Amino acid sequence: MQHYNMNLTLKVWRQKNKEDKGGFQNYQVKDISSEMSFLEMLDVLNEQLIRDGQDPIAFDHDCREGICGMCSLYINGKPHGDWKANTTCQLHMRAFKDGETIVIEPWRAGAFPVVKDLVVDRSAFDRIIQAGGFISVNTGNAVDGNSLPINKDAADAAFAAAMCIGCGACVAACKNASAMLFLSAKVSHLALLPQGDPERKSRVFNMVAQMDKEGFGACTNTGACEAACPKEISIANIARLNKEYLFASITAEK
Amino acid sequence: MTWKQVFTSSVGKKLVMGFTGIFLILFLIVHVGLNACIWANDGGEMFNKGAHFMGANWVPRILEIGLFAGLLLHIIQGLLLVFYNRSKRTVGYAINYGNRGSKWYSRSMGLLGTIILLFLILHLANFWLPNRSHQGFLLGEEINLYTTMKDVFSNILVVIVYVFGCISLGYHLAHGFQSAFKTLGIHNKRWHKSISAVGLAFSIIVPLLFAMMPLSFYFGWIN
Ligand code: HEM
Ligand code: SF4
Ligand code: FES
Numbered sequence: 001m002q003h004y005n006m007n008l009t010l011k012v013w014r015q016k017n018k019e020d021k022g023g024f025q026n027y028q029v030k031d032i033s034s035e036m037s038f039l040e041m042l043d044v045l046n047e048q049l050i051r052d053g054q055d056p057i058a059f060d061h062d063c064r065e066g067i068c069g070m071c072s073l074y075i076n077g078k079p080h081g082d083w084k085a086n087t088t089c090q091l092h093m094r095a096f097k098d099g100e101t102i103v104i105e106p107w108r109a110g111a112f113p114v115v116k117d118l119v120v121d122r123s124a125f126d127r128i129i130q131a132g133g134f135i136s137v138n139t140g141n142a143v144d145g146n147s148l149p150i151n152k153d154a155a156d157a158a159f160a161a162a163m164c165i166g167c168g169a170c171v172a173a174c175k176n177a178s179a180m181l182f183l184s185a186k187v188s189h190l191a192l193l194p195q196g197d198p199e200r201k202s203r204v205f206n207m208v209a210q211m212d213k214e215g216f217g218a219c220t221n222t223g224a225c226e227a228a229c230p231k232e233i234s235i236a237n238i239a240r241l242n243k244e245y246l247f248a249s250i251t252a253e254k
Numbered sequence: 255m256t257w258k259q260v261f262t263s264s265v266g267k268k269l270v271m272g273f274t275g276i277f278l279i280l281f282l283i284v285h286v287g288l289n290a291c292i293w294a295n296d297g298g299e300m301f302n303k304g305a306h307f308m309g310a311n312w313v314p315r316i317l318e319i320g321l322f323a324g325l326l327l328h329i330i331q332g333l334l335l336v337f338y339n340r341s342k343r344t345v346g347y348a349i350n351y352g353n354r355g356s357k358w359y360s361r362s363m364g365l366l367g368t369i370i371l372l373f374l375i376l377h378l379a380n381f382w383l384p385n386r387s388h389q390g391f392l393l394g395e396e397i398n399l400y401t402t403m404k405d406v407f408s409n410i411l412v413v414i415v416y417v418f419g420c421i422s423l424g425y426h427l428a429h430g431f432q433s434a435f436k437t438l439g440i441h442n443k444r445w446h447k448s449i450s451a452v453g454l455a456f457s458i459i460v461p462l463l464f465a466m467m468p469l470s471f472y473f474g475w476i477n
Contacts, residue, residue, distance in 0.1 A: 011348075024348065074347065076349060077347065077349030077350060077351055077352060078351065078354070079351075103348055103349055105347055105348060105349070108343050108345055108346060108347055109342065109343055110341070110342050110343060110344050111342070173351050173354075173355070175339070175343075175351075175356075175361050176339035176340075176342055176343075177339075177342040177343045178264075178339070178342070201255075205255050205259075208263050208264065208265050209259070209263060211264070212263055212264050215342060216264075216342060217264070217338065217339040217342035217343075218264035218265075218267055218268055218335055218338060218339055219264070219265075219268060220268075220335075220339070220360070220361075220363060220433070221360070221429075221432075221433040221436050221437065222355070222356035222357075222360040222361050222429075223355040223356045223357075223360065224351060224354065224355045224356040224361075225355070226355055227354045227355025227356070228351070228354070228355065235436075236441045236442075236443065236446070237441070238436065239435075239436040239437075239439055239440055239441035239446075240439070240441040241265070242265060242268070242269070242436065242437055242438065242439040242441075243438075243439025243440075243441060244439075245263075245265045245266075245269075245439075246269060246438065246439050247439075248255065249255060249257075249260040249266070252255040254255065254256065
C-alpha cells in the first residue's frame, strides 16, 4: 500500500484519577505516517503535549507486538479498533484516512475502574486466575514429557484456548460486561488436558465465584466477545465452561 | 459447592434460564399442536375435545401448576438477570459496539421477553381466566373455547397485539433456542450446527402457526 501522511482529530477520554468525573477532549495531530502504529501516533501526540507543558495521555502498553495483552483502547466503538483478530498495538495508521476524527475511550466495565485517562485497573483478571487458573504440582523428579498421552485434537483446542492474553476486550465488547470468554478460555485450557483434571471441579467453581465477586455480568451468549477478541478465542469455550460447571455442581460431594 | 451457591452464581442463574427456557419450548409444542385442531374445520369440535382433555382432567391440571412455576421462574430470573447485567457497566460508551458478532435480538432478550409477558397477561385474561373461573378453578364445567376464540379474534386490535406477540416470541426463540443448549453445555460444533438449524426453523414455524390462529378467525379462513 502506498505510504501517506494524514492530519487527524482525536477525541480522547481524559480523567485525572478514579474519583474524577472525566470527559472528552479534542486534539489535532499533523503529518501522521500511515506506517505508524496507533500507539506511536499517541506517542507523537504525547510528546507534543509534553512540549506544550500539558499532562500526557495515560494509556497501557508493554510488548507492542500483540502478545502481552496490556494495550486496551476502545477505538471508534471497537475494542482494539476496527481490524479483526488484532490488538491496539498492532493497529496501524493505514486503517485511517486523512481528516478523520478518531474517538478513543477506555474499557468500560464496573469491574475495570479507570485509573487515569485510558488506563483501567484489570487486576480483577489476576484474582480470577489466582482463584483456580493453575494446576498444583508437587516437586520431585522431572517426568518424561511423553509419558502422558494427549489426544491431538484436545491438545490443539487447549492450545487455542491458552492463546488468551487477558486483555479484557471481551469484557469491553460485552453488553453485560461479562468476563465469560476470558474465564472460559482459562477453564477450557486446563479442562482439556490431563494435568488439569484433578482440580477441574474446584477450579471452575472457584473461578466463577471470583468472577461474580469482582462484579462482572452474566453471559447471554450474544457473541460480541468472540468478534472483539484479538486471539479469536472461540465462544464454544463458554459452552464448555457451562458443562464443566453443571457437571461439577451435580457431582459435588456436599 | 452448595445448591444455594450454584444457583446464586452467574452461571447457575443462566442454567435456570436455559432449563426453564427449554421447558417452555416443550410447552409450546404441546400448545401449538393442540390449538392447530381449530383448522380441522369442524366447527371447533375436535379443538374443544382437546381443550376439554386439558381442562377437565387432573393430570394436565397438575402439570399446569408446573407450567406456571416454570414460567414464573423464567420471568423472574430473566428480569433479575437483565437488571443485574445492566448494573455492570456504570459508565457507558460514547460510541456503541453495535452489531459485530451479535444480533440485535440476542441483545434484546429482556425487552422481547417483556413484550411476551405483556402479551401473556392479555392472553390469559382472554381465555384462561374466564374458563378457569367458570370452572371454579377446579374441574367444573368449561366454557366453549372455540366460540370464545371466534369472539376474541373478531377485534382487529386484539389480532394485531397477538401477531406482534408472536413476532416477539419468534425473535426471542431465534436467540433463545440455540443459546439454551449452549448454556446447558453443548459445545461440540457438529451438535451446535444442527441445534442452531432446528432452533431457527422452530422459531419461525411455531410463532407463524400461532399467528395464523387469530388471523384465520379474523379473516374467516375457517368456519
Ligand atoms: C413461552 C414463552 C417463552 C419461551 C419459550 C422462552 C424461551 C427462552 C429460551 C429458550 C431462552 C434461552 C435461555 C438461555 O440462553 O439459556 C430464554 C431466555 C430469556 N428469556 Fe425467555 N422465553 C419465554 C418467555 C419469556 C418471558 C415472558 C420473559 C419475561 C421477561 C422472558 C425473558 C427472558 C430473558 C431475560 C432471557 C435471558 C436472555 C439471555 O440470557 O440471553 N422470556 N427464553
Ligand atoms: S478472551 Fe480474547 S478478548 Fe478476552 S481477555 Fe482473552 S484475548 Fe482478550
Ligand atoms: S502492547 Fe502487548 S499486546 Fe499490545
